[in-house]
Structure formats: C-alpha cells, structure tokens
Amino acid sequence: MISLLILVVVVLLGVAIWQLTKIFDLTQIGNSNASQDASEVANEKDNNIQGYLMFGFLAFIYVFTIYSCIAWGHFPLLSDAASEHGATVDNLMIITFVIIGLVQILTQGLLHYFAFASRGIKGRKAFYFADNDRLEFMWTIIPVIVLAGLILYGLYGWTNIMFVDEEEDVMYVEVYAKQFGWEVRYAGEDNVLGKANIRFIEGVNTTGVDMSDPNAADDIPASELHLPVGKKVVFKIRSQDVLHSVYMPHFRAQMNAVPGMVTQFAFTPITTTEQMRENRDIVNKVANINKLRAEKSAATGVALDPYVFDYLVLCNKICGASHYNMQMKVVVETEAEFKAWLKGQKSLKTAIAAATEKPADAEVAQPETAAPAQDAPVVVLDSTAVVAQIVK
Amino acid sequence: MSAVGHELSHDHAHDHHHKETFVTKYLFSMDHKMIAKQFLITGIFMGIIGIVMSLLFRMQIAWPEESFGIFKFLLGDKMAPGGVMKNDAYLALVTIHGTIMVFFVLTAGLSGTFSNLLIPLQIGARDMASGFMNMLSYWLFFIACVIMISSLFVESGPASAGWTIYPPLSAVPQAIPGSGTGMTLWLVSMAIFIVQSTMGSLNYIVTVLNLRTKGMTMTRLPLTIWTLWVTAIIGVVSFPVLFAAALLLVFDRSFGTSFFLSDIFIAGEVLHYQGGSPVLFEHLFWFLGHPEVYIVILPAMGLVSEILATNSRKPIFGYRAMITSVLAIAFLSTIVWGHHMFVSGMNPFLGSVFTFTTLLIAIPSAVKAFNWITTIWKGNLQMNPAMLFSIGFVSTFITGGLTGIVLGDSTLDINVHDTYFVIAHFHLVMGISALYGMFAGIYHWFPKMYGKMMNKNLGYVHFWVTAISAYGVFFPMHFIGLAGLPRRYYTNSAFPLFDEMVNVNIVITVFALVGAAFQLVFLWNFFYSIFYGKKATQNPWRSTTLEWTTPVEHIHGNWPGEIPEVHRWPYDYSKPGHDDDFVMQHVPMKPGEEQLHH
Structure with a gap:
C-alpha cells in the first residue's frame, strides 16, 4: 500500500516537473524580446520574489523549530538522569542548548532578513564595506569568551566523570560484550575481578576467566546487570570479538568495549528502577508508547507486549548484522535487594564444578564453544520475556 | 599512450591548434577544463548511487521489515529476499553510502572539479603545472570508482563495517560477511583513490605557487583559490596517513600481522592475533578522517x-x-x-x-x-x-x-x-x-x-x-x-x-x-542545458575574476593572446569612483585611485 502511495507521489512529481519545464518554456517565448529574461540571469522581478521567499524560509525555520520542540521535545533525555554525574551533563547540555539556540535564532534571522532587505534593485549600488577591525574583533572575542566558559565547565565535568578515585569505596563489575549480547561478572567478596583472557574460554567459563587466579574464586557471572543504588560502580569493560559500545543513556554513560583491552567507566546510580517508573516523565512516556503499541497491535493483528520501563544497556558501535538488537536489562535496586539477588547467583567456580561433575555435559559443552555467539539473540529474547513476566 | 606523448611534445602555445581526436579531447584529455568536467560528471554519477542508497535504507527505517518491490528490483533476492531488506544489506548500504558521499562525491567531485576548473583560470595560468599528472589523477579516480562499484556485486556482499571501517569488524570475515572480498575491494579502491587525490593535490599546490600571472600576489587571490590551495595542503598532509592505515589493515587481513587486532574469540575459535590495538586504527583513521x-x-x-x-x-x-x-x-x-x-x-x-x-x-x-x-x-x-x-x-x-x-x-x-x-x-x-x-x-x-x-x-x-x-x-x-x-x-x-x-x-x-x-x-x-541551454555571454554574472576574461568557447591555453596582468584584488564591487558596479582584476588602477581595503 505504502509503496503504491510512493509510486503515485513519484509519478505526480514527474508530471509536475514536466509541466513546470513546459510552463517555463512557454513563458520564455513571450518574453523573448526582453533580453534580460532570455539571459537566464536574475532580473529585478526574480530578486524580489526570491527575496520574499528568503523571508518565508526564515519563517519556515522558526515555525519548524517550534513545531519540532512541541511535537518531539519530550523525547530528549535532558533531565532526570539516573546517575550522580548525570546532573552535570544535563546542566551543561541545557546551558549549551540555550546558547546555541539563541545564536541560531539570531544569525538565521540576520542572514535571511539581510537577504530579503538587500534584494537587488536595478541601478542601485551596494555599500562598499570591505573591512572593519572593530566589528571583526568583537565577533572574535565574544565566541572566545563564551567558548572559554563552555570549555572550562566541560573539562570540569569530564575530569570528575572520567578520573576515578581508587581510594573511594567502589564496587567493581565487569561488562563483557560479544556478538550480539552482554554478560556481567561481579567481583564477589574480595571486590577484585579475577584475571581473564579470551584464551581461557571453555564451556561455562564464557568470558575466559583465569581460574588459577585466586581472585577469580568468588567471581559471580550474571546475564543481567543489577546495581545497588547510591554505590559507585566501576565498570571494567571487555569485548571478545569486535568493537562494541556500552551505552546506558539513562545514566549518561558510554564507553567502547575493545578486544584486547580493558576499558573503564564509573558512575553512581541514584534512582532505583522502581522510583524511575514512578517519575512523571517516564510515566507519560510509557503511557504514550503503550498507546502506540496498542494501536500497532490492532492494526497488524499481532499482539505486542505492553512496555514497562527498564534501564538498558545498548550497543552503540556497529558490531555486525544484529547490532540493532544487542541489549541487556539493568536493574537498580536497594542495597538489601541487590545483596539478596547476588546471593541467588552461582559463582563461576561452582558453575564450572557443576559442569565438570557431569562429564557427559562437559563433552558436549567443549565443541560448542561457538554457542554463545549464536545463542545471543535468545538471550535478548529472554529479556523481553522478563518484561512480559513483570507485566503478568 | 602515443596520444599522450603527442600532447606532451607540444608546448602550450595557443596560437597553433593541432587536430584533436575524440580520444584526446574527451577521454585522455590533459586540458584542465575537460578534466574538471570529467570529475564533475563522474561525481554526479556516484552521487546518484549514494543518494539512492540512502533512500533505500531510510525506507527500511521508516517502514521496518516491510516488503518493497524496489528493494527486490535493486538489491535482488540475496540482499532483499521477498523484497524485505536484510540486516547485513542495510549495513552494507550505510557503509557504501558514507564512503561514496564523503570521498567520491564531496572530495573528488567537489574539490576535483573546482580545483581543476578554477585554479588555472583564476590565477591566470594556461593549464595545471603537470597536465599529464592531472589526467592520471582523473583516470585513477575513475578506476577507484569502478572498483568501488564492482564491490557491490561480489558474492559475500560489499563492505559493511561502516564507512570508518573499524577493525576487527572490518578485518575478520567471520564477524560480518561484508568483510570478505567486499572489504578487500573497498581497501584497494580507497588506496587508488588516495593516490589520485595526492597527485591532484600536489598539482594544485604547485600550480598556485608557481603559475600565477603577473601581478597576482597571494593577497590578490580570490578566496576560492585560497581555500582550494589550503584544501590541497590538508589533503597531502592527511590522506597518506589513511593510506598507511589501509595498508596495515591489508597486512592484518591477508598476511597475519596484528597491528590492529588482539585477543579475538569469534565463531567458536581463538584467532592468533595478539598485541595490536583497534584504538590505533581509530587514531590513524581520524587523523585523516x-x-x-x-x-x-x-x-x-x-x-x-x-x-x-x-x-x-x-x-x-x-x-x-x-x-x-x-x-x-x-x-x-x-x-x-x-x-x-x-x-x-x-x-x-x-x-x-x-x-x-x-x-x-x-x-x-x-x-x-x-x-x-x-x-x-x-x-x-x-x-x-x-x-x-x-x-x-x-x-x-x-x-x-x-x-x-x-x-x-x-x-x-x-x-x-x-x-x-x-x-x-x-x-x-x-x-x-x-x-x-x-x-x-x-x-x-x-x-x-x-x-x-x-x-x-x-x-x-x-x-x-x-x-x-x-x-x-x-x-x-x-x-x-x-x-x-x-x-x-x-x-x-x-x-x-x-x-x-x-x-x-x-x-x-x-x-x-x-x-x-x-x-x-x-x-x-x-544535462538539458549542456546541449540546449541558452548561449552564455563572456561574463554573465558581471564578475571581477580572470576566468571571465577567457573566451566562451574553450581553447587550449585559456587565453587567445597574452595572459592578462592583474592590477587589483578580486572584490572591487560597487567601488566608489567607478561607474560600473564591478571592476575586473586586470583593469589598471585609475590615476589617483586608492585601495580601499586592507
């Protein structure tokens, strides 16, 4: 249906263009004695019409900007950051937007207004104005001052976010990326992650933890990222195959996962998932999304699960065919809930022991080391299933 | 090649015309004006491909996994079975769209066209410093285009790791099918592209520095020449770095080195790479990028x-x-x-x-x-x-x-x-x-x-x-x-x-x-105007720069007589003391006329 519509539009456009050329050709026949028109150089009439159109275009830019802000202004994540440093990012973002918004409105106004006001009139001479040191100095120095402010604020924020004070009481968590899914490893009691290299990948040890490292003994793998609220978390990020990017937009957090290298990002979550679900903006967003989903379900006949808000990790660096669907749920909960959840997770050591106890399983597991990559979409499906369960 | 030798043996004396064949005039021309047109038309052709690709993937994003006859027609059954675009076909489209638009249209198509056309005409030179290298530059560009387009038709699909081709995705074919033959062709095409770009840039730099007409000082150059000249310098400084990166990536892909790769476990096996870093590639890529x-x-x-x-x-x-x-x-x-x-x-x-x-x-x-x-x-x-x-x-x-x-x-x-x-x-x-x-x-x-x-x-x-x-x-x-x-x-x-x-x-x-x-x-x-447009006058926009002193009909050597001498800067529009609202660069200063700008 849509393709038919597009076809119709394209055909109509074609006809319109054809008609336009014919009209132009015809008008030129009438005007052929006027040498000005035959030359294809703009005459006074053109200057006038195009000048007014320039003014019209200015109106278009303003109206379109206002319309966009009204219609889509609620999309951007510009407040309600779920992490401690998020407020700095959002503040700077808002300040920057106010500044560039003003400059945009002003300069577009001047540009198009001048284009309208100075439209050519036959016989008039333009104002010979080749340079003016004072003006030029002014619009060099003003950007310098404004930018100096933005740079300083930016650098202050960046330094606070990126340089982690190792003395602080922090929790280490590994986020492990692969085509096309995520895994998580908690450091356990000792809060030290065991050494790891992809060459140790074997059976259930899917992230290649070096089990001979004593620090690895209490490491706990998981397929979902749970975080206690109010505790600074240092993410140690690894990848087993290609570049990925750990992107957690609600926390204003992002860092690439680079094979052969451990990268790092740290933040303190300040809002639990439950609290965020009650946030007014999020409630509105979820209601709107569910309305759209219900409409889509009615239109297609395929029932879609209602959407419930959850924090997410998205992959934000092109990583292969299923890059568009590489996600993991993030749960921020109270310290007690987190501890209870962590207790329920098997440590890697026990998991390996359990796997080796049943040698038949182990033999199957051996040649199937490729499984994780292929299983990844299933993991992803699981998280939707979790959403569905919560709905029920 | 004999035609080329024939051309070279002539100096650029304009007063004696030699007979040009179709091949020397339209194909292997060493005239900068013809080469500019060749760059432009090739650029427009590549632009059409790049823009059509963007429309295809935009349709997929707006109406995801919908079946379109046009997908089936343009992408075929392998990339769009039943008219539904596949996910790796999508990535291939965004990759090639980016590559074509950035390099083939907006680099070669834009700076290639206008550097060739305007540098000799606006500085008052009869041609580029090296007409032969100029011709070579275009034909290498043409070959790069042909290779890039042919990569669309290989069995495993064209390069699909994004136009930034970050390894390991671009280096390991197990990661994405496009990183097989498609990627090899991409790298070959880009390597040739860089060679042509460097040749062109060197030519532009040398021409601007050495072939300016009498009176055309650096501060009398039109801003077009300034920007094209600076562009050429940036190109010479940065493009070779991408060449190096591409070469090292070829080594990693084909000869087992580990410049950009380390510790990779993919499709169930550990690859031998160790000690390299993808971040190094990012540095090299963006040093050009x-x-x-x-x-x-x-x-x-x-x-x-x-x-x-x-x-x-x-x-x-x-x-x-x-x-x-x-x-x-x-x-x-x-x-x-x-x-x-x-x-x-x-x-x-x-x-x-x-x-x-x-x-x-x-x-x-x-x-x-x-x-x-x-x-x-x-x-x-x-x-x-x-x-x-x-x-x-x-x-x-x-x-x-x-x-x-x-x-x-x-x-x-x-x-x-x-x-x-x-x-x-x-x-x-x-x-x-x-x-x-x-x-x-x-x-x-x-x-x-x-x-x-x-x-x-x-x-x-x-x-x-x-x-x-x-x-x-x-x-x-x-x-x-x-x-x-x-x-x-x-x-x-x-x-x-x-x-x-x-x-x-x-x-x-x-x-x-x-x-x-x-x-x-x-x-x-x-295209209509090329054949049926109204005939242009010599200076239709009443502009001041030297290119508008050349005859409308192109001649080899640009000016039929002496190259005009330059007496003023290129922006004497509406200057007080003149009747007309423009004074061309080759018009001498009137007695007592002063320069009103600095």
Whole structure:
C-alpha cells in the first residue's frame, strides 16, 4: 500500500516537473524580446520574489523549530538522569542548548532578513564595506569568551566523570560484550575481578576467566546487570570479538568495549528502577508508547507486549548484522535487594564444578564453544520475556 | 599512450591548434577544463548511487521489515529476499553510502572539479603545472570508482563495517560477511583513490605557487583559490596517513600481522592475533578522517565566498580575516581528530586536550559566518540560483556547526556519541553544506564550463524544495538522537523504548524521498542545458575574476593572446569612483585611485 502511495507521489512529481519545464518554456517565448529574461540571469522581478521567499524560509525555520520542540521535545533525555554525574551533563547540555539556540535564532534571522532587505534593485549600488577591525574583533572575542566558559565547565565535568578515585569505596563489575549480547561478572567478596583472557574460554567459563587466579574464586557471572543504588560502580569493560559500545543513556554513560583491552567507566546510580517508573516523565512516556503499541497491535493483528520501563544497556558501535538488537536489562535496586539477588547467583567456580561433575555435559559443552555467539539473540529474547513476566 | 606523448611534445602555445581526436579531447584529455568536467560528471554519477542508497535504507527505517518491490528490483533476492531488506544489506548500504558521499562525491567531485576548473583560470595560468599528472589523477579516480562499484556485486556482499571501517569488524570475515572480498575491494579502491587525490593535490599546490600571472600576489587571490590551495595542503598532509592505515589493515587481513587486532574469540575459535590495538586504527583513521571534513567543506566555503560577493555586488567582508580563519581551521583540523574517540577507551586526559582544541575551531568558523552575513548586508543582491544555494550554505553551516559545540565537548559527547544527533550534525554541517556549495558552484560556473546557461527557474524550484527537505530530514534527527537512538540500527523496533519515534522516522523519510526526487530537476536542467541551454555571454554574472576574461568557447591555453596582468584584488564591487558596479582584476588602477581595503 505504502509503496503504491510512493509510486503515485513519484509519478505526480514527474508530471509536475514536466509541466513546470513546459510552463517555463512557454513563458520564455513571450518574453523573448526582453533580453534580460532570455539571459537566464536574475532580473529585478526574480530578486524580489526570491527575496520574499528568503523571508518565508526564515519563517519556515522558526515555525519548524517550534513545531519540532512541541511535537518531539519530550523525547530528549535532558533531565532526570539516573546517575550522580548525570546532573552535570544535563546542566551543561541545557546551558549549551540555550546558547546555541539563541545564536541560531539570531544569525538565521540576520542572514535571511539581510537577504530579503538587500534584494537587488536595478541601478542601485551596494555599500562598499570591505573591512572593519572593530566589528571583526568583537565577533572574535565574544565566541572566545563564551567558548572559554563552555570549555572550562566541560573539562570540569569530564575530569570528575572520567578520573576515578581508587581510594573511594567502589564496587567493581565487569561488562563483557560479544556478538550480539552482554554478560556481567561481579567481583564477589574480595571486590577484585579475577584475571581473564579470551584464551581461557571453555564451556561455562564464557568470558575466559583465569581460574588459577585466586581472585577469580568468588567471581559471580550474571546475564543481567543489577546495581545497588547510591554505590559507585566501576565498570571494567571487555569485548571478545569486535568493537562494541556500552551505552546506558539513562545514566549518561558510554564507553567502547575493545578486544584486547580493558576499558573503564564509573558512575553512581541514584534512582532505583522502581522510583524511575514512578517519575512523571517516564510515566507519560510509557503511557504514550503503550498507546502506540496498542494501536500497532490492532492494526497488524499481532499482539505486542505492553512496555514497562527498564534501564538498558545498548550497543552503540556497529558490531555486525544484529547490532540493532544487542541489549541487556539493568536493574537498580536497594542495597538489601541487590545483596539478596547476588546471593541467588552461582559463582563461576561452582558453575564450572557443576559442569565438570557431569562429564557427559562437559563433552558436549567443549565443541560448542561457538554457542554463545549464536545463542545471543535468545538471550535478548529472554529479556523481553522478563518484561512480559513483570507485566503478568 | 602515443596520444599522450603527442600532447606532451607540444608546448602550450595557443596560437597553433593541432587536430584533436575524440580520444584526446574527451577521454585522455590533459586540458584542465575537460578534466574538471570529467570529475564533475563522474561525481554526479556516484552521487546518484549514494543518494539512492540512502533512500533505500531510510525506507527500511521508516517502514521496518516491510516488503518493497524496489528493494527486490535493486538489491535482488540475496540482499532483499521477498523484497524485505536484510540486516547485513542495510549495513552494507550505510557503509557504501558514507564512503561514496564523503570521498567520491564531496572530495573528488567537489574539490576535483573546482580545483581543476578554477585554479588555472583564476590565477591566470594556461593549464595545471603537470597536465599529464592531472589526467592520471582523473583516470585513477575513475578506476577507484569502478572498483568501488564492482564491490557491490561480489558474492559475500560489499563492505559493511561502516564507512570508518573499524577493525576487527572490518578485518575478520567471520564477524560480518561484508568483510570478505567486499572489504578487500573497498581497501584497494580507497588506496587508488588516495593516490589520485595526492597527485591532484600536489598539482594544485604547485600550480598556485608557481603559475600565477603577473601581478597576482597571494593577497590578490580570490578566496576560492585560497581555500582550494589550503584544501590541497590538508589533503597531502592527511590522506597518506589513511593510506598507511589501509595498508596495515591489508597486512592484518591477508598476511597475519596484528597491528590492529588482539585477543579475538569469534565463531567458536581463538584467532592468533595478539598485541595490536583497534584504538590505533581509530587514531590513524581520524587523523585523516577529521581533516577530511575540512577537505570537504573548505572548497565549498571558497566557492560560496566568491558567489556571495559577486551576487551581493559587494566586496567580501574581511578578506584577510577570511584567509586567516581558513589557515586557522586548516591548522586546527589536524589536531582535533580525537573528538571522534572520546569514548574509545583512550586516556581521558587526551579527551580534555581534544575538547580544548576542538572548541577552538568554533572561533574561526564563527568569524567566517559573521563575515558572510555582513557581506550580504546592504548589498544589491542578485538572486541567481547560485546565490540562493550560497545563502542556503551559510544557513545550514550555522545550524549544523552550532551542534558541533555539543559534540566537541567530551562531557556532552558521552551521551550523544554515535547517536542520530551526530548524523544530524555532520549531515548539515558538511554533507548538505558541501552539497550546496557544489550546487552553487555548478550553477555559477556552468557558463564557464559549457558555454551555456542553466535554466534559472528550474534552479529556483531545485533550491527551495531542497532547502525545505534538507531541514525536514535532518532537523528532527537532533531530537531522536538526544533521546538516545543509536545510529546504524537496522530497525528501531527491537526496543519498545524507541516506539515513540516511529512517526518521526516516517516524516524524515518522506522529506528525503521528496528532496531526492527534486534532484531530478537539477539533473534534467544540467544535462538539458549542456546541449540546449541558452548561449552564455563572456561574463554573465558581471564578475571581477580572470576566468571571465577567457573566451566562451574553450581553447587550449585559456587565453587567445597574452595572459592578462592583474592590477587589483578580486572584490572591487560597487567601488566608489567607478561607474560600473564591478571592476575586473586586470583593469589598471585609475590615476589617483586608492585601495580601499586592507
């Protein structure tokens, strides 16, 4: 249906263009004695019409900007950051937007207004104005001052976010990326992650933890990222195959996962998932999304699960065919809930022991080391299933 | 080759014409004007491919996994079984779209065309310093195009690791099918492209330095020449670095080295690579990649400066400030590449340094924008299509440039890096702006290239629909980018979080389809006017620069007699004390006439 519509539009456009050329050709026949028109150089009439159109275009830019802000202004994540440093990012973002918004409105106004006001009139001479040191100095120095402010604020924020004070009481968590899914490893009691290299990948040890490292003994793998609220978390990020990017937009957090290298990002979550679900903006967003989903379900006949808000990790660096669907749920909960959840997770050591106890399983597991990559979409499906369960 | 030898044996004496065959005149021509046209038409052809690709993937995003007859027709059963685009076909399309538009259209098509056309004509030279190298440069470009296009037809599909071809995705065929033969062809094509670009750039630099006519001092050069010359210098400095990176990537892919690869476990096996780093590749890539955006935009800036002054009938405001800011931009462009890598895992201290240098670029950019606005203030604007595109250029350059302040700030980049916000930013500031510059240049210098005029009314229609569509396509992207929507997603339907944005994506795609459809108006106008356009006069826009002193009919050597001598700067429009509102560069100063600019 849509393709038919597009076809119709394209055909109509074609006809319109054809008609336009014919009209132009015809008008030129009438005007052929006027040498000005035959030359294809703009005459006074053109200057006038195009000048007014320039003014019209200015109106278009303003109206379109206002319309966009009204219609889509609620999309951007510009407040309600779920992490401690998020407020700095959002503040700077808002300040920057106010500044560039003003400059945009002003300069577009001047540009198009001048284009309208100075439209050519036959016989008039333009104002010979080749340079003016004072003006030029002014619009060099003003950007310098404004930018100096933005740079300083930016650098202050960046330094606070990126340089982690190792003395602080922090929790280490590994986020492990692969085509096309995520895994998580908690450091356990000792809060030290065991050494790891992809060459140790074997059976259930899917992230290649070096089990001979004593620090690895209490490491706990998981397929979902749970975080206690109010505790600074240092993410140690690894990848087993290609570049990925750990992107957690609600926390204003992002860092690439680079094979052969451990990268790092740290933040303190300040809002639990439950609290965020009650946030007014999020409630509105979820209601709107569910309305759209219900409409889509009615239109297609395929029932879609209602959407419930959850924090997410998205992959934000092109990583292969299923890059568009590489996600993991993030749960921020109270310290007690987190501890209870962590207790329920098997440590890697026990998991390996359990796997080796049943040698038949182990033999199957051996040649199937490729499984994780292929299983990844299933993991992803699981998280939707979790959403569905919560709905029920 | 005998034809080439024949050509070379002649000096550029213009007074005796030798017989040119079809081959020496249209194919293996060493005349810069013909080579410019060859670059332009090849660029337009590549542009059509690049734009059609963008329409295909925009349709997929707006109506995900919908079946379209056009997909089946253009992509075939393998990439679009049953007319539904496959996910790796989507990635292949975005990759090749980016590569074609950035390198083949906006680098070779824009700077290749106008450097060749304008440098000898505007500085008063009979041809390029080396006509043979110039010809070689075009034909290597042609070969690069052929290889790039042929990569679309290989069994495992074209390169699909993004136009930035970050390894390991681009190095390991197990990671994505496009990293097999498709990627090899991509690298070969780009290597040849870089060779042609370097040849061209060296030629431009040498020509500007050595072949200026008498009186044409550096401070009497039109801004077009300044920008094209600086562009060539940036190209020579940065393109070879990409060549090195491509070469090392070839070694990693084919000869088992580990420059960019380490510790990879894929498809169930550990690969032998150890000790390399993908971040190194990112550094090498962006050491070209960032100057590249200035290679794209500077020529457009030059063309626009020239056209704004001519059509405003006013000198360009702050000629020296414009030159200084071009030089400042050129210098800064080579020390800001790291702002593409704030979250790549490099040392955060470097992030601070690159934030600082990046935001500095806003200063010369602001100076340029204000100077352009002042140039049209109190002018006597002749609204030719080229002028409209130039004003449009300033408009999109401002809109797109301002969001650069967000992306260049490492703190803010964390949350918008690689989202649609980036797409909106760079498409406006370098994609659309550079295209506008290119269109402006074509409308303005078409009479010089073909001796004919393009239809102005079709030009107006072309501009206004393009201008509205461009904002319609890219402005909404800011909003979905700020909402956290990552780029290069085959569909946004995998996340209920993004369901809200479905309608915006449809709006964007409809604007894109309409905008692209109206480029047919341009194509029609361009090709129709070549053959049936009105005959041009010698100086239709009443411009001051030397190219308008050459005869309308192209001749080898450009000027039938002596090369004119230059007596003044190129922006004496509406100068007090003259009857006409322009004084050409070769007109001597009147007795007692003073220079009114500095």
